[in-house]
Amino acid sequence: MSPRPRSFETRSDPEDDAVDDGSPSKTALKAEDRALQDLGVALAELPAGPRKRLPIDEDLRRALEEYNAIRAHGARKRQRKFLGRLLRQLDTEPLQRAVDAFREGRQADAAALHSVERWREELVADDAALTRWMIEHPETDVQHLRGLIRNARKAGDIANPSERHSRAWRELFKEIRDRMNAAVRASSEAQDEAR
Incomplete structure (x- = not known):
């Protein structure tokens, strides 16, 4: 014969449940x-x-x-x-804002670098990308950019990541980054003048 399971009765006092002094819980x-x-x-x-x-x-x-x-x-x-x-x-609110602002800045920097990467790969892979680039960034010296694209294409295959670290690829990256940064600066200066 197996032992009978014990039943545990919990006795709660209604007065204990009613006590709430408004302090936060543990x-x-x-x-x-x-x-x-x-x-x-x-x-x-x-x-x-x-x-x-x-x-x-x-x-x-x-x-x-x-x-x-x-x-x-x-x-x-x-x-x-x-x-x-x-x-x-x-008061931790200003400290939390500083941490959040730093993290947002880092994320924005990473997003900008990814955008530069995408443009570089598009420019090397597709001739139509140069037209799109010139529409968005008309201040670019098109002959210089074409030369950088041509050198990057000669330097290696876009599908081979080890060949993307050549000098031509780095120079193209730098030119794209500089043009994009200049566009951002010009945009922020225009907004400042509008105020």
Whole structure:
């Protein structure tokens, strides 16, 4: 004969359930601490230049530098919690905005480089791409660009990635990047003048 399963009765007092003093739950507090720790790590991962411009006190600045110097997992975890405690005393909104702005800038830079890459590959692969380029960037010296495209085509096959690192490919990349940057600068200057 197998033993009978026990049934557990939970007795709850209705008065205990009704008590709510308006303070945040333990889970909410832990989530807030985790968010502050994540912000601390994000601040520590910023390059030195943007990190120096942050409006933070010397204790936090030193703690961020120490976090980057620590390699042991346990010590790094302790330092992460320490960063969270230091950030709890500060207004973190400007710091979060600085981290977000830096990340958005990095994403925009990466997108711009991908755009330059796409243009270079299109210009080398297709003659019609030069016409599209000239419509978008009429200030380009077309003879110089044609020469760069011709040299890149001679340098190697577009399907072979190892041949895309030749000098001709780099020069074409640089020319496209410079023209695109000039167009962005001209556009932003025109917007500034319109204001």
